[in-house]
Amino acid sequence: MYQYDQYDQKMVDTRVEEFRDQVKRRLAGDLTEDQFKPLRLMNGLYLQLHAYMLRVAVPYGTMSGKQMRMLGHIARKYDRDYGHFTTRQNIQYNWIKLEDAPDILADLASVEMHAIQTSGNCIRNISSDQFAGATADEIADPRPWAELLRQWSSFHPEFSYLPRKFKFAVIASDTDRAAMRLHDIGIQLVLNEAGELGAKFFVGGGMGRTPMIAPEIRNFVPADELISYAEACLRVYNRYGRRDNKYKARIKILVHELGKDEYTRQVEEEFAHMNQLGLNPPVEELARITQYFQDPPFDKQASDDLNLSDPDFALWVDQNIAKHKQPGYAIATISLKPRGGIPGDASSAQIDLMADLAEQYSFDELRVTHSQNIVLPHVRKSDLYALWQTLDEAGLAPANLDLITDSIACPGLDYCSLANARSIPLAQKISERFADLGRQRELGELKLKISGCINACGHHHAGHIGILGVDRKGTENYQLLLGGSGAEDASLAKITGPGFTEDGVIDAIETVTDLYLEQREDGERFIDTYRRVGMARFKEAIYG
Amino acid sequence: MVDAIRLRDDDVHEEPAVSLDSFLDQANATAVRIEAGEDARQLLPFLDRLSLIEIDFPVFGDGRGYSAAQILRESGYTGELRASGDVLLDQLAYMRRCGFDAFAPDSPINFELMQQAFSRYDHVYQATSDQRGPIWRLRHG
Numbered sequence A: 001m002y003q004y005d006q007y008d009q010k011m012v013d014t015r016v017e018e019f020r021d022q023v024k025r026r027l028a029g030d031l032t033e034d035q036f037k038p039l040r041l042m043n044g045l046y047l048q049l050h051a052y053m054l055r056v057a058v059p060y061g062t063m064s065g066k067q068m069r070m071l072g073h074i075a076r077k078y079d080r081d082y083g084h085f086t087t088r089q090n091i092q093y094n095w096i097k098l099e100d101a102p103d104i105l106a107d108l109a110s111v112e113m114h115a116i117q118t119s120g121n122c123i124r125n126i127s128s129d130q131f132a133g134a135t136a137d138e139i140a141d142p143r144p145w146a147e148l149l150r151q152w153s154s155f156h157p158e159f160s161y162l163p164r165k166f167k168f169a170v171i172a173s174d175t176d177r178a179a180m181r182l183h184d185i186g187i188q189l190v191l192n193e194a195g196e197l198g199a200k201f202f203v204g205g206g207m208g209r210t211p212m213i214a215p216e217i218r219n220f221v222p223a224d225e226l227i228s229y230a231e232a233c234l235r236v237y238n239r240y241g242r243r244d245n246k247y248k249a250r251i252k253i254l255v256h257e258l259g260k261d262e263y264t265r266q267v268e269e270e271f272a273h274m275n276q277l278g279l280n281p282p283v284e285e286l287a288r289i290t291q292y293f294q295d296p297p298f299d300k301q302a303s304d305d306l307n308l309s310d311p312d313f314a315l316w317v318d319q320n321i322a323k324h325k326q327p328g329y330a331i332a333t334i335s336l337k338p339r340g341g342i343p344g345d346a347s348s349a350q351i352d353l354m355a356d357l358a359e360q361y362s363f364d365e366l367r368v369t370h371s372q373n374i375v376l377p378h379v380r381k382s383d384l385y386a387l388w389q390t391l392d393e394a395g396l397a398p399a400n401l402d403l404i405t406d407s408i409a410c411p412g413l414d415y416c417s418l419a420n421a422r423s424i425p426l427a428q429k430i431s432e433r434f435a436d437l438g439r440q441r442e443l444g445e446l447k448l449k450i451s452g453c454i455n456a457c458g459h460h461h462a463g464h465i466g467i468l469g470v471d472r473k474g475t476e477n478y479q480l481l482l483g484g485s486g487a488e489d490a491s492l493a494k495i496t497g498p499g500f501t502e503d504g505v506i507d508a509i510e511t512v513t514d515l516y517l518e519q520r521e522d523g524e525r526f527i528d529t530y531r532r533v534g535m536a537r538f539k540e541a542i543y544g
Numbered sequence B: 001m002v003d004a005i006r007l008r009d010d011d012v013h014e015e016p017a018v019s020l021d022s023f024l025d026q027a028n029a030t031a032v033r034i035e036a037g038e039d040a041r042q043l044l045p046f047l048d049r050l051s052l053i054e055i056d057f058p059v060f061g062d063g064r065g066y067s068a069a070q071i072l073r074e075s076g077y078t079g080e081l082r083a084s085g086d087v088l089l090d091q092l093a094y095m096r097r098c099g100f101d102a103f104a105p106d107s108p109i110n111f112e113l114m115q116q117a118f119s120r121y122d123h124v125y126q127a128t129s130d131q132r133g134p135i136w137r138l139r140h141g
């Protein structure tokens, strides 16, 4: 894992002092709320329906046990004893007091964490593959590249007042677990013919009210030109992205309006200029960072044997364990989607427990996933049973990874001032309706994603099944969408037709899943059947 | 409008800044003001004769002026680069990093707090036109 040196530490410590001053000036009335707003946003502090919300960055979703435990401490001391893991691998607290915010940031800084640029119209936390460094299907660990970008983008003076927020994802596998192409810039690490590692750039993806899948604009950017190429992409956007209309301000609109080819041409022209300016760190810097992401000291003798005689454990292994690159080890996902629970929420006690388990069983490492779960990336297979037993006692062992109850839901009307409808209670009801694990497993991989309004924080466009809350004559109403995907087969979901009541939309989900069971051919997932059979057939089943 | 803050030692340029359009029409103007949406690159052929370029910030959240300033400095402009308009204390340090060396804010700025903002961060992560050495250079010499 990356560790701060004296410079990194000084940067976050200074930020804490700076923000403490700004809060003091705000509380003294020297700053208006309008002037204070962009400053607090750049430190992750939003004003919500009932209180301030603080979003803490978990760079590329990776943490140590100590860092995780600090997140539990913050939940206990400053919030209502829980935190909410987000779709961009961060954590949010919903009940924060402005006066406490500087102390929270100081606590975070003491474990090399921060909330810098987790909101505002700037470059946000860089997300990545939660299986990075553990999976066999990657060509390299993408996180050193993400860390290089994290440092470059932190306090970037030219790109802190962009037209709109800006999100990067970096992956290094053909299997996309990070919704890479739904980011403003998605980077996939690739090898060129000479066997050198470089970055393939996808620009202009996003969700929101105008969802788009990012097109590829460059198939290879060498490591020592990464920063100047990213600068060129951002500069064209900063200069020409729309500022007249907040809903058309994301880079996806610029790329769409200019056309991918024209945008690319402008970037290449800017890049030809910027690449001469000495903006790129030397390759030694990437090498220095990469040192921190070496494999942990795996036991080369570790056995692949697993005793599956406990049927509940066997189910969990089958559903929540992924293949590790090292024989004798496994990647374990802890589902934060218990029956009837709030997707992504964890209590401080659960957070502490996960921190302990990471130290005990996973070389002191945890990951947050974009589907709001937690991963222990390096668990010895012989430890899995003990791990599972502990998780199970703490309500952390739902065996539902990637199944219908492993849903994503935005905060919705329970917390969010922009919401049309509640998302969390709907997710809870769906989780109850489909609680039978046998039934869920029969339905197989099914990505269900719920947003309480068109801003799409719950990724409904990328759901195999998506749900969108709309306001219909003052009552909450839900539209059903089918056919989206945020993975390597990225696609945008389409609305089936008129919306439903809360119970009505759950019935409609049952109708479409029943149709899938009836229509599926060998080995087809829900999404495959949908793509083969087509929307018309599903519509007919729903609306008759 | 309050007095401009200058971080330069040379004499204040007396000629008033004209709009980009009229600058492009005149053969000998030496001071120009560009609006947020205007293309700073149009000035590149004339940098030698320019002594003052003023870049306007209609609202502090409109960040186009930061790129305009960088482009001018990257192209070798050494005259006064002045940020005008909705220029607030908390943005000054970033403006300076992008090459601004004068400020004409709509409302006055506390000089002491400004000095504090400039000296607050010992280090920077990026190379920009202010020529401060980024952290990666300190790490690798």
Ligand code: HEM
Pocket: A048, A085, A086, A087, A088, A092, A164, A165, A167, A182, A183, A184, A205, A206, A207, A208, A209, A246, A250, A409, A410, A411, A412, A415, A416, A417, A418, A455, A456, A457, A458, A459
């Ligand atoms: C509760 C307060 C929240 C508010 C007011 C809010 C507001 C918004 C708005 C306005 C957008 C659209 C931005 C745009 O398209 O330019 C957006 C997008 C998004 N939000 Fe939220 N959000 C909230 C919470 C969350 C949470 C808790 C998560 C994560 C679980 C989240 C994740 C996202 C994501 C992933 C997007 C889509 C980004 C994209 O368009 O590429 N938001 N949010």
Ligand code: SF4
Pocket: A410, A411, A412, A413, A416, A417, A418, A419, A420, A421, A423, A451, A452, A453, A454, A455, A456, A457, A458
């Ligand atoms: S999707 Fe809408 S309702 Fe849900 S959190 Fe985002 S802005 Fe709020």
